[in-house]
Amino acid sequence: xxxxxxxxxLKRLLDTPGPSGFEAAPARVWREEASAFAEVSSxxxxxSYAIVNPGGSPTIMLAxxxxxxxxxxxxxxxxxxVYIAGIGGWDPQVLVGQRIRFLGxxxxxxxxxxxxxxxxxxxxxxxxKATRMTDLWVDIGARSRVEAEERLRIGxxxxxxxxxxxxxxxxxxxxxxxxxxxxxxxxxxxxxYAETAGNARVVAVATTQEEIAYAHGGGALTGANRLNPxxxxxxxxxxxxxxxxxxxKELGDHRIGGGPILPRGSIISPVVFELLRNTASQLGIPxxxxxxxxxxxxxxxxxxxxxxxIAIGLVDIPNRYMHSPNELVSLDDLDRAAALIAExxxxxxxxxxxxxx
Numbered sequence: 001x002x003x004x005x006x007x008x009x010l011k012r013l014l015d016t017p018g019p020s021g022f023e024a025a026p027a028r029v030w031r032e033e034a035s036a037f038a039e040v041s042s043x044x045x046x047x048s049y050a051i052v053n054p055g056g057s058p059t060i061m062l063a064x065x066x067x068x069x070x071x072x073x074x075x076x077x078x079x080x081x082v083y084i085a086g087i088g089g090w091d092p093q094v095l096v097g098q099r100i101r102f103l104g105x106x107x108x109x110x111x112x113x114x115x116x117x118x119x120x121x122x123x124x125x126x127x128x129k130a131t132r133m134t135d136l137w138v139d140i141g142a143r144s145r146v147e148a149e150e151r152l153r154i155g156x157x158x159x160x161x162x163x164x165x166x167x168x169x170x171x172x173x174x175x176x177x178x179x180x181x182x183x184x185x186x187x188x189x190x191x192x193y194a195e196t197a198g199n200a201r202v203v204a205v206a207t208t209q210e211e212i213a214y215a216h217g218g219g220a221l222t223g224a225n226r227l228n229p230x231x232x233x234x235x236x237x238x239x240x241x242x243x244x245x246x247x248x249k250e251l252g253d254h255r256i257g258g259g260p261i262l263p264r265g266s267i268i269s270p271v272v273f274e275l276l277r278n279t280a281s282q283l284g285i286p287x288x289x290x291x292x293x294x295x296x297x298x299x300x301x302x303x304x305x306x307x308x309x310i311a312i313g314l315v316d317i318p319n320r321y322m323h324s325p326n327e328l329v330s331l332d333d334l335d336r337a338a339a340l341i342a343e344x345x346x347x348x349x350x351x352x353x354x355x356x357x
Contacts, residue, residue, distance in 0.1 A: 002188070061303070066208060073102065083138075091324070200349065203229070231313070237319035266296055275347065
């Protein structure tokens with residue numbers, strides 16, 4: 001079970017704003033925690049590294065992206081209203097009426113997302129159409145453009161202003177679970193590995209820019225090129241299928257609290273997949289398998305194709321309400337994923353053969 005101190009670290013990470021391209025604040029929190037048991041460094045794209053057993057071999061990369069979706073200031077009008085674009089994939093419907101915390105140059109700036117009230121929409125088609133990002137503005141309490149520009153600049157980023165909370169049955173709710181939670185799990189797995197290290201040199205990496213750059217690699221690609229690991233395990237979220245409106249025939253049966261999801265297929269190394277599945281079974285860790293016929297749409301895609309190719313595994317956490325102000329996961333699933341990954345790292349040595357046969 002996650003310790004109280006580990007849970008406090010997780011909540012601190014979740015509550016620290018850091019959208020793609022602006023991850024410095026949560027990355028500092030991550031490195032501060034990692035420095036207690038690992039050699040810590042960072043790079044020019046913002047990746048953070050925590051090395052455990054630095055003289056060991058082979059090198060294993062554990063990657064979880066630390067960025068979250070957010071918004072960016074694009075324009076401020078004469079009345080002081082702020083207009084925004086999305087950083088990462090948004091459903092604009094969930095932004096209506098939310099509070100936004102902008103990362104201003106002189107400190108955080110709070111605003112509320114405004115939209116034309118439904119009472120003033122006279123035509124049925126206007127009431128029924130989906131909200132677009134261009135229909136929204138953010139009210140920061142400014143009375144003019146000059147006043148707004150004293151507090152914000154074009155290009156300032158923001159996130160939904162919502163803190164992590166716990167629900168019954170060890171459910172955790174927060175924005176930024178995708179994927180600050182993954183960055184936490186690789187940190188926790190590295191910490192547990194440090195307590196009883198094996199032969200491998202294990203490097204946990206809090207990668208950047210996945211929400212905007214996974215198609216061309218982002219921080220995951222530069223991190224993999226730097227480390228040149230023999231094996232990598234990526235941790236991310238995936239859709240749970242235990243709430244209304246989802247089709248198990250398409251997604252499979254993956255439940256909150258049912259353990260981590262182990263994707264199979266696509267670019268996943270068969271050797272790493274079998275290591276994950278067999279180890280989970282031997283440890284009695286509940287898990288499910290998800291078929292991945294194409295790309296994974298995670299950092300795993302970039303890492304697998306880095307340098308001459310890297311044996312890649314993916315561990316997903318079932319998540320409800322992805323890319324919303326209130327994503328939901330099970331703390332038990334996080335704990336199980338960290339335990340599984342730490343043990344995998346202990347079982348890999350220079351005799352482990354990752355070549356395709």
